[in-house]
Amino acid sequence: MIQVKNLTKSYGKLKVLEDIHFEIEKGGIYAILGPNGSGKTTFLKILLGMVIPGSGEIHYNGEDILKSHEYRKHIGYLPQIARFPDNLTVKEIIHMIADVREIDSLPEPLIALFGLDSFLDKKLGTLSGGTRQKVNIVLTFMFDSPVIVLDEPTAGLDPVSLIKLKSLINEEKEKGKIILITSHIMSLVEELADEVFFLLEGSIYFQGTIDALRRKTAASNLEHAIAKILEP
Amino acid sequence: MIKIFKYSFSDLMRSRWSFIYLAFYLVLGFVLLFLNNDLSKAVITLMNVIVVLTPMIGTIFGIMYFYNSREFTELLLAQPVRRSTIFLGQYLGISISLTLSLVLGLGIPFLAYGLFQSGEIANFLLLLISGAFLTFIFVALSICIALFNSNKIKGFGYAILMWLFFAVIYDGIILLSMMIFQDYPLDNFALVASFLNPIDLSRILVLLKLDISALLGYTGALFQRFFGTSLGLSVSLGLMLLWVIMPGVLMVRKSSKNDF
Amino acid sequence: MNQKSIILLLFALCSHLAWANTYKVCASCDLSTVEAAVAFAAPGDTLIFEPGIYPSPGTEIKKPLTLIGKEGTVLDGQKQDYILKILSDDVTISGFELLNSGRSYTKDYAAIYIHRAERFSIIDNEIRDSFFGILVEKSNHGSIINNKVFGEATREDQSGNGVHLWDCDSVHIAHNEVKGMRDGIYLEFVDGSTLLNNYSHHNVRYGLHFMFSNHDEYRQNTFESNGAGVAVMFSKWIKMIENTFVQNWGSASYGLLLKEIYDGEVLNNKFDRNTIAVYVDGSSRVNYFNNLFRQNGWAIKVSGGCYTNSFSENDFEGNSFGISYNSNLNDNIFNGNYWSDYSGYDLDKDGVGDVPYRPVKLFSYIANKTPEAIILMRSLFVDIINFSEKVSPVFTPDALVDNSPSMHPFR
Numbered sequence: 001m002i003q004v005k006n007l008t009k010s011y012g013k014l015k016v017l018e019d020i021h022f023e024i025e026k027g028g029i030y031a032i033l034g035p036n037g038s039g040k041t042t043f044l045k046i047l048l049g050m051v052i053p054g055s056g057e058i059h060y061n062g063e064d065i066l067k068s069h070e071y072r073k074h075i076g077y078l079p080q081i082a083r084f085p086d087n088l089t090v091k092e093i094i095h096m097i098a099d100v101r102e103i104d105s106l107p108e109p110l111i112a113l114f115g116l117d118s119f120l121d122k123k124l125g126t127l128s129g130g131t132r133q134k135v136n137i138v139l140t141f142m143f144d145s146p147v148i149v150l151d152e153p154t155a156g157l158d159p160v161s162l163i164k165l166k167s168l169i170n171e172e173k174e175k176g177k178i179i180l181i182t183s184h185i186m187s188l189v190e191e192l193a194d195e196v197f198f199l200l201e202g203s204i205y206f207q208g209t210i211d212a213l214r215r216k217t218a219a220s221n222l223e224h225a226i227a228k229i230l231e232p
Numbered sequence: 233m234i235k236i237f238k239y240s241f242s243d244l245m246r247s248r249w250s251f252i253y254l255a256f257y258l259v260l261g262f263v264l265l266f267l268n269n270d271l272s273k274a275v276i277t278l279m280n281v282i283v284v285l286t287p288m289i290g291t292i293f294g295i296m297y298f299y300n301s302r303e304f305t306e307l308l309l310a311q312p313v314r315r316s317t318i319f320l321g322q323y324l325g326i327s328i329s330l331t332l333s334l335v336l337g338l339g340i341p342f343l344a345y346g347l348f349q350s351g352e353i354a355n356f357l358l359l360l361i362s363g364a365f366l367t368f369i370f371v372a373l374s375i376c377i378a379l380f381n382s383n384k385i386k387g388f389g390y391a392i393l394m395w396l397f398f399a400v401i402y403d404g405i406i407l408l409s410m411m412i413f414q415d416y417p418l419d420n421f422a423l424v425a426s427f428l429n430p431i432d433l434s435r436i437l438v439l440l441k442l443d444i445s446a447l448l449g450y451t452g453a454l455f456q457r458f459f460g461t462s463l464g465l466s467v468s469l470g471l472m473l474l475w476v477i478m479p480g481v482l483m484v485r486k487s488s489k490n491d492f
Numbered sequence: 493m494n495q496k497s498i499i500l501l502l503f504a505l506c507s508h509l510a511w512a513n514t515y516k517v518c519a520s521c522d523l524s525t526v527e528a529a530v531a532f533a534a535p536g537d538t539l540i541f542e543p544g545i546y547p548s549p550g551t552e553i554k555k556p557l558t559l560i561g562k563e564g565t566v567l568d569g570q571k572q573d574y575i576l577k578i579l580s581d582d583v584t585i586s587g588f589e590l591l592n593s594g595r596s597y598t599k600d601y602a603a604i605y606i607h608r609a610e611r612f613s614i615i616d617n618e619i620r621d622s623f624f625g626i627l628v629e630k631s632n633h634g635s636i637i638n639n640k641v642f643g644e645a646t647r648e649d650q651s652g653n654g655v656h657l658w659d660c661d662s663v664h665i666a667h668n669e670v671k672g673m674r675d676g677i678y679l680e681f682v683d684g685s686t687l688l689n690n691y692s693h694h695n696v697r698y699g700l701h702f703m704f705s706n707h708d709e710y711r712q713n714t715f716e717s718n719g720a721g722v723a724v725m726f727s728k729w730i731k732m733i734e735n736t737f738v739q740n741w742g743s744a745s746y747g748l749l750l751k752e753i754y755d756g757e758v759l760n761n762k763f764d765r766n767t768i769a770v771y772v773d774g775s776s777r778v779n780y781f782n783n784l785f786r787q788n789g790w791a792i793k794v795s796g797g798c799y800t801n802s803f804s805e806n807d808f809e810g811n812s813f814g815i816s817y818n819s820n821l822n823d824n825i826f827n828g829n830y831w832s833d834y835s836g837y838d839l840d841k842d843g844v845g846d847v848p849y850r851p852v853k854l855f856s857y858i859a860n861k862t863p864e865a866i867i868l869m870r871s872l873f874v875d876i877i878n879f880s881e882k883v884s885p886v887f888t889p890d891a892l893v894d895n896s897p898s899m900h901p902f903r
Contacts, residue, residue, distance in 0.1 A: 436867070
């Protein structure tokens, strides 16, 4: 499904990604981990077409993503920061995104799930950060996209909603989707992820299951494993 | 593009700043007309105001909107649409909502004071057209500045500097160089220099209306041809259009290469 | 005048009236040509012309006669000579159309030429396609009323003047219309004359041109779209009242030029959309009162030595430049005018602004030196430098202020 070939990106002299190379073929939850500035967000942005790579290619279903924007119909994206036009209502933003993507959407169950019914006619500028993040989640999951990119999905969520989100993610995984996730919360990653990509200074330091990573670093859990990598 | 435009326009039209801008023009229009009850004098005053004000508002709104909606723009970029579509849609949204505030804010008082019964309709339209042009031009320029500068503070500074440059500094430089080279024929230089600044172009439209008597006092044949015939008006409007297109093209090209 | 001469004069007048006859002139009449009719008529007779075209190359009138043309009577000069030469006192020409005088670079051919004639009357005539219109030399106490002189000149050397007076006294010129000539009305060495309600427009050079003429008055005339408006030169005691100067546009064009004028009066005139409304060059003791200056390029441009001129109760509205000086010396008085761009206030509500007004802007000084800079007019930068000059004058005459600017227009 997704092939990343020799992906390199630098901002000025700063190399953010260096010769990244991997493939994702089957469905599952893939966590992209790494310290701040390791290139996680840059990689996701390249995948989503927001950042143009210095060299290398990403292929989606065998097609180069730089050539067309149509492939983004198949990728759902949950951005890290949920900010929307202040003067549109929740209902309008849902319509807008559905309008722009031009594919079928099913927001109603999600609205009910996160209890957003009473907010539908409220302006986005008046919502709290947590509520905005719920709207963000609805916008991502209301499409039946085969690939879903989640950038720090738990930011600002209350525990109840967090549980709902996790089960939502697992449901999508059951449908055989590819889910890419970044997070600083290791327990979440440990709970969800099937496979981990660990980025360090722009390169893939480790790729494999969480168990493999633990074995490699001889640590008891993911958090410690990562701490060991970062503090030699 | 129409979809993006539709939503960003309806977002902006409901924003507090649009209402303040609209209210400002409403008050300005009514106060001017109330004070002297003379449409022609009010149009003259407004021409002087618009030449300076619309570029400033366009610049500030353009850059503010762009930086404020950066996260949302990223969300849009992840959607299956062309980049140029997103930026042109937002650009049209800002420009058209500002222009609408201008048109409504001045149109309502002038209609109330009998615009259609007066002979001022052509001048009033000229006023609105040059105001609209300046809005479009400076919104586009400020979006370009924002695209080149991801640092908000820097971008905002550059945008204000750009406005200051076109509104004041540019004319100062031109005037100074004219005074230094006053022994040489300068009419080509004067005209070309004005073409390179959209504020000067719209100022020429104002001059054509208010100061034609003085302009025709200048001996240069080129001036005479430019200001004495309809050439001045049509060339100025044509160049304004070019001034809208150029930053628009720059915006599309820069946005297609930019990283967000 | 003694008693004897009065009696003689009365006698002459009575006898004249008693024997004056009226004759009809037409193609089929006994008198069928202008030349024959004029030769036949006795002094004091009246000739009435029936409609028709009468050749009249260089007809000379050497006795007091009255010539009246009915509507449609045309005197054709056949492009050879003057059409009518009036060389006698007491001649009246009325109601004719005069066409085709000669044209020459050496002789001033005119449709009506008057030479050393007293008490002439030229009334209700229409002159076309002629070199000069009405040319009067060394003649006094005449009137030129309700005539039209139309030419189609586009260059100065193509045409003479519409009404041209040289060395005359006490002539009354009223209700005439002149267009498309070199000067509309030209007066040289003409004293004690009046011009009333004439309309002089689209002439190549001046609408009205005074030279070396004193004690004249022109009133209620309109001068529009002439090459350079009205020029009054080297003259004294001229009164200019209630005239309208409109759209005299072009480089070096003005509504009114006063060159070497002393002791004149400029009252109640209207200057509308002229490149320069009034150009004052070396003129002194001229009083400008209650004039309206509207949307001119320059309302008043002062050049050369101009002393003790006074400007008061004038309205200055929407002129690109109010007053322009080419030096920073001033000996003229501006007091109590209305300036539409005055930004002061009137706290004591007496109708007079509490802060003085400076009519000379720094930018007008710059535009004098660098004319192309005019393209920067109304720029924010120009406003800023004008403001700083207003606060501390360096380049503009320090003493040139209107200390009691009016808050309201006078007209």
